[in-house]
Amino acid sequence: MTLSLNQWTTRCWSVAEAVDGCVRHGLEAIGLWRQNVADQGLAESVKLVRDAGLRVSSLCRGGFLTTSGEAFAEALDDNRRAIDEAAELEAACLVMVVGGLPGVRPGEPLAAGASRDLAGARERVAEALSELAPYAGERGVKLALEPLHPIYCPDRAVLSTLGQALDLSLAYPEEQVGVVVDTFHVWWDPRVFEDIARAGRRIASYQVCDYLHPLPEDVLLGRGMMGDGVIDFKPITQAVLAAGYSGDVEVEIFNADVWAADPDEVMATMKARYDEVVLP
Template sequence: MRPFSFNQATAKYWPLVDVVKGCEAAGVRYVGLWREPVEEYGLARSAQLVRDAGLTVTSLCRGGFFGADDWFDDNRRALDECAELGAPALVLVCGGLFGRPLVEARARVAAGLEALAPHALDVGVTLAVEPMHPMFAADRSVVASLAGALELCAPFPAAAVGITLDTYHVWWDEQVLPLIEANGDRIASFQLADWVVPLPADVLVGRGLPGTGHVDFAPLVKAVLAAGYDRPIEVEVFNEELWQRRGEDVLRDTIAAYESVMGMASSTG
């Protein structure tokens, strides 16, 4: 079973210090972080906090939003923050239309990757493009399929540009398994979340812990591991009901959900 990483977004309102303490107490050795709470606590202090607890940061979210005016400086800072934290991957939510035609918005993502790739190599951090479900194309990411994300990666070495593969966003895609098989070296971060119905009014927070919805996890997990992915696997869930619970309880149930899904994946033929 691949090691588990707790993405702090799963317990959104749990302070960073408590996330780290909770993971340490639960024997969780890996954590996915977000820039806002890291900035609030202080970058250097956050890095020291994680190191002192014996934890390793598996990813930092988020960079991207290439349609914004300050995209270049912000993403360079984000890469530097990853390097300070020891995170190997910067998760890129590439941004929506920003009032532009779709083709132009996607071209800006490609140009942004080209501009940032040299610095990513310099600091040893992978720009991890996250393909998102097409319902988010207008406002969150014009990269709306795994095939589209891989096409953006193709001009660059895998060490510079890869993908964040989130089951919530790609489970529906009939091409996902062969694409994973052919592009294992591009998977910089692998995240689990389930698709639950009915979706809430705010679809962004309509995710569930693995095993609570409709995603068939076993084929996805097996394909990713067979493709050579050897990093910890994160669970990242946006869910308002989950966020209202005690952080310790969220972490406990997230670990249980992860172990259940991974156990099923390992037991299927």
């Protein structure tokens, strides 16, 4: 495994700046976000990555598939575009954050009429996957289902455990659908080591950051630099390795203090903590 910068960790950097930062700090891979790629331009982003000799460890993100009617059709179209972008970038996977309850918006108060049909939302994800997985397979793209910590179930992801994501993936060839192991989201799960072993080569991405305690008021920003929170990384990393994963390890941090810091200092700390805290 080798270290990769997920672009959101150094959020102020454009694709060009992040690619340059990876080269400057000796990284071999980068995880990109669709909005940053759009700002840079897809063709230019492809050229920057290839000229730098980097791999794209993931493209974030597809998903948000729990709506219905016209909104569901629009979501499928957007995900097909995301698959096409991932193919152009030769990304190892397209990360799929599947979406929360219909009508519940991330970070906003619960609106009147918001859905409470959790089972129906999960069925909608399965329905969408039956449409998108073959499309992704035709383009050589692996969809990577990312379970999110249960605190995000209402508004971001109705898949809350690695086991749920894995079970959903098993209907498809492993080259079409896999799973993301993100330490922030799975560290608490008493079945995580069993499900990592069960996932095997379906592990499409391994992402690391720490779980801060206490969480900030905006829980989305509760992801910390490895070693600053409560996660014991080494056993998780060892389990991922034992399952057969040999891809890149992305550091993906959502944290206001990290975003406000000098990105080069963040990169230096990230590399040191990876060696000290993450590797077994």
